[in-house]
Amino acid sequence: MSDCPVSHTPDTEEGSPQFDYVHHLRLDQLLSTLRPVTDHPEEHLFVTVHHVLELWFKQIIFDLGRILTTLDEDRLPEAVWLMNRIAEILKLAEAHWPVLETMSAADFAEFRGNLTGASGLQSRQFRQVEVMLGLHEVAGDVYRQRVEAQWPGLIAEHPRTIRAAFFAAFERSGKTLLEVYRDRWRDHDLFRLAEAAFEIDRRFQSWRQNHILMVRREIGIRAKGTGGTFFRDYLATTTGYLFFPELFEFRNALTEAAGGEVMEDGEGGCPA
Numbered sequence: 001m002s003d004c005p006v007s008h009t010p011d012t013e014e015g016s017p018q019f020d021y022v023h024h025l026r027l028d029q030l031l032s033t034l035r036p037v038t039d040h041p042e043e044h045l046f047v048t049v050h051h052v053l054e055l056w057f058k059q060i061i062f063d064l065g066r067i068l069t070t071l072d073e074d075r076l077p078e079a080v081w082l083m084n085r086i087a088e089i090l091k092l093a094e095a096h097w098p099v100l101e102t103m104s105a106a107d108f109a110e111f112r113g114n115l116t117g118a119s120g121l122q123s124r125q126f127r128q129v130e131v132m133l134g135l136h137e138v139a140g141d142v143y144r145q146r147v148e149a150q151w152p153g154l155i156a157e158h159p160r161t162i163r164a165a166f167f168a169a170f171e172r173s174g175k176t177l178l179e180v181y182r183d184r185w186r187d188h189d190l191f192r193l194a195e196a197a198f199e200i201d202r203r204f205q206s207w208r209q210n211h212i213l214m215v216r217r218e219i220g221i222r223a224k225g226t227g228g229t230f231f232r233d234y235l236a237t238t239t240g241y242l243f244f245p246e247l248f249e250f251r252n253a254l255t256e257a258a259g260g261e262v263m264e265d266g267e268g269g270c271p272a
């Protein structure tokens with residue numbers, strides 16, 4: 001006889017729900033949501049990847065709420081720990097693009113027509129992540145108006161952003177970014193905080209850029225998105241979005257201080 005435990009459902013009080021793997025995770029509900037709308041076998045993967053990413057967005061939203069509290073209470077190591085988690089999740093999110101690319105453009109073309117009107121552009125959770133981080137505070141009026149029009153009240157739901165809490169923590173310390181980086185081993189918590197915030201921006205950028213590369217492979221470079229955009233131009237705009245542009249900008253000062261040259265917009269070009 002084998003020593004291995006058999007799958008075991010714990011005894012429960014009469015009438016109370018069983019508490020086991022299936023019940024804890026509500027797998028019946030979770031798995032029953034995967035219902036393709038066509039009979040094309042590749043739609044299964046398409047829906048799975050969307051579901052998985054929406055689940056990760058939910059986790060990110062949950063942790064952003066915690067990060068806000070820890071920042072406002074100056075519990076910086078905890079904030080950094082959770083911010084690093086978000087960067088790891090974004091890395092994982094990006095790894096879904098090559099998986100999705102195993103669905104060929106020919107396969108996608110065979111069922112895409114049935115998805116007209118459904119687009120990632122309509123992901124409220126994705127927009128909520130951007131808003132919680134504070135993108136509307138730095139991305140300009142067009143972005144802000146677009147969010148207000150699509151999701152009225154979303155911005156108002158998040159009066160305090162991670163951006164605001166991040167800079168407030170720096171202000172309380174009385175240190176500038178430049179000072180913290182120069183004195184990074186003494187001001188280690190703030191240094192790590194800034195690096196963690198930078199990493200979120202960096203991973204987001206990478207997710208956006210690789211999403212575009214995946215989209216080009218799946219539908220071509222001039223196709224109209226199911227959300228109605230000329231995606232080549234629309235998504236290119238979004239790759240310029242940064243939650244913490246200051247963290248990119250001040251690095252120029254480090255380069256300059258070390259004798260490097262920093263150029264102005266429009267000053268560049270190819271060497272003759």
Ligand code: HEM
Pocket residue numbers: 049050053054100108119120121122123126211214215218219224225226227228229230231234235238
């Ligand atoms: C074959 C797969 C996919 C294609 C061809 C595709 C295509 C596109 C296109 C063309 C857009 C621009 C808006 C539009 O006109 O529709 C877009 C936006 C977007 N997609 Fe995808 N997408 C795919 C998979 C995914 C997946 C799995 C997710 C995960 C949730 C996702 C998330 C998003 C988001 C969040 C936006 C809005 C980005 C922004 O506004 O900054 N996409 N997608």
